[in-house]
Amino acid sequence: MECEQLAAFYEEYALGVLEGEERAEMEAHLARGCERCTAGATEARRVVSNLALAAPEAQLPSGLRGKIMEPVRLSAAARAGAPPVNTAAKREVFPAWAWIAAAALALITGYAIRQMGNQNSQLAALQKQMKLAIAQNVALQNQLDESRMVASVMLSPDSTALKLMPKDKNMPMVHAYLHPHMGVAITADQMPAMPSARTLQLWFMPKQGAPMSVAIFHPDANGVIALVAPVKMPVAEIAALAVTEEPAGGSPQPTSAPAWMAAMN
Amino acid sequence: MLLAVVQPWPEGKQPADGELMERVLRRDASALETLYDRYGRPVYSLVLRIAQQPASAEEIVQDVFLQLWKSADRFQASRGALAPWLFTMARNRALDFLRLKGEKQRRREDSQEDDFPEPAIARPDAEGAIDLSRRAEKVRALMSSLPDGQRKAIELAYFEGMSHSEIAASMGEPLGTVKSWIRGGLLRLRESLKEARS
Ligand SMILES: [Zn+2]
Numbered sequence: 001m002e003c004e005q006l007a008a009f010y011e012e013y014a015l016g017v018l019e020g021e022e023r024a025e026m027e028a029h030l031a032r033g034c035e036r037c038t039a040g041a042t043e044a045r046r047v048v049s050n051l052a053l054a055a056p057e058a059q060l061p062s063g064l065r066g067k068i069m070e071p072v073r074l075s076a077a078a079r080a081g082a083p084p085v086n087t088a089a090k091r092e093v094f095p096a097w098a099w100i101a102a103a104a105l106a107l108i109t110g111y112a113i114r115q116m117g118n119q120n121s122q123l124a125a126l127q128k129q130m131k132l133a134i135a136q137n138v139a140l141q142n143q144l145d146e147s148r149m150v151a152s153v154m155l156s157p158d159s160t161a162l163k164l165m166p167k168d169k170n171m172p173m174v175h176a177y178l179h180p181h182m183g184v185a186i187t188a189d190q191m192p193a194m195p196s197a198r199t200l201q202l203w204f205m206p207k208q209g210a211p212m213s214v215a216i217f218h219p220d221a222n223g224v225i226a227l228v229a230p231v232k233m234p235v236a237e238i239a240a241l242a243v244t245e246e247p248a249g250g251s252p253q254p255t256s257a258p259a260w261m262a263a264m265n
Numbered sequence: 266m267l268l269a270v271v272q273p274w275p276e277g278k279q280p281a282d283g284e285l286m287e288r289v290l291r292r293d294a295s296a297l298e299t300l301y302d303r304y305g306r307p308v309y310s311l312v313l314r315i316a317q318q319p320a321s322a323e324e325i326v327q328d329v330f331l332q333l334w335k336s337a338d339r340f341q342a343s344r345g346a347l348a349p350w351l352f353t354m355a356r357n358r359a360l361d362f363l364r365l366k367g368e369k370q371r372r373r374e375d376s377q378e379d380d381f382p383e384p385a386i387a388r389p390d391a392e393g394a395i396d397l398s399r400r401a402e403k404v405r406a407l408m409s410s411l412p413d414g415q416r417k418a419i420e421l422a423y424f425e426g427m428s429h430s431e432i433a434a435s436m437g438e439p440l441g442t443v444k445s446w447i448r449g450g451l452l453r454l455r456e457s458l459k460e461a462r463s
Contacts, residue, residue, distance in 0.1 A: 069301070
């Protein structure tokens with residue numbers, strides 16, 4: 001078929017109703033890179049997309065904005081860049097009072113981030129506020145950094161998203177986002193409380209050799225896990241990610257079967 | 266009623282989609298929020314119409330906007346208009362959801378419905394909120410002016426992802442009739458949008 005004849009089918013092609021020879025011809029023709037028909041098909045796709053507006057108007061669920069904007073603001077804030085933090089150094093000096101304050105601070109942090117709002121001036125004011133808070137309290141910074149890092153790793157297009165499936169069907173899924181440089185982010189919610197004598201431990205299972213301990217962690221009081229740990233081996237050599245339950249303090253090697261696991265492909 | 270799609274704004278005050286996308290590219294969260302204010306409702310309405318389940322529709326819409334945030338650079342590189350991209354991606358995801366659910370076996374080739382349509386058309390000038398509500402008005406007026414059978418055929422194609430022969434089978438109408446209904450409807454859609462843009 002010539003371009004003139006194909007032109008009659010642009011809209012039907014964009015709508016997805018064409019089949020058989022008509023469709024095959026259109027596809028073959030476009031695959032040859034005909035400029036005129038490519039432009040025509042793109043324009044037709046634009047026209048057809050307006051049919052979306054024929055859908056009955058629905059009310060937006062009230063929580064949807066927050067579900068979208070919260071990770072977006074976190075990632076924007078991460079990018080807007082509080083000063084880079086030497087996490088390791090900071091964690092060595094982590095006073096007991098800071099732990100006690102941590103639960104309350106989690107609220108402040110979440111609230112503060114939600115307030116990060118519509119204008120850069122607000123953002124600047126908030127950053128100032130945050131710096132003040134940092135000076136007063138190491139825990140806030142620590143927690144904020146963690147959530148920022150988690151968000152950055154989660155949202156990076158270079159991260160590989162993995163779902164760690166629970167061995168116990170009643171347990172929630174654990175999500176991992178593996179970034180070759182930024183680290184591995186682990187998130188989960190609705191985790192049951194754990195006795196303080198026990199801990200969860202994340203392992204990289206290499207293609208060859210023994211499991212490598214990556215992080216030791218606990219769900220927080222709300223059953224949430226959100227942390228980032230460094231990736232200390234080439235991603236290509238990781239065969240699987242596993243989480244085991246271990247005695248407090250963690251183990252040099254897993255002492256139980258993985259409670260969650262995901263294979264790399 | 267039609268303006269309820271998007272709230273009316275004073276003419277000329279709202280930033281164009283392209284400008285907002287430039288800001289999204291610079292990681293300005295408020296720009297994405299403005300786009301959500303502009304397109305969240307029509308996108309959600311579309312996805313709910315296809316998926317039929319509010320919880321799943323919510324997840325799909327969340328996914329679409331987070332994808333917009335994550336892939337702003339790829340979108341900008343394509344130099345296309347935003348609304349067609351958003352609606353096409355939302356429709357594809359919602360139809361994928363239906364297909365995955367195995368509710369119906371659908372026919373939808375990825376090759377012609379990429380998430381990132383190729384470039385080649387310039388952004389329309391009047392892109393943005395006002396343009397959107399005007400187009401919504403045109404599309405609805407058009408759809409309600411169509412005879413029942415013709416409207417139904419187009420709805421089955423767009424919202425259910427059916428092909429010509431699937432629609433014919435579903436409606437119990439001859440294939441030729443369905444084809445001419447759809448072609449005629451699409452021509453009228455194109456014409457009415459032309460008027461809307463001038
Ligand atoms: Zn051609």
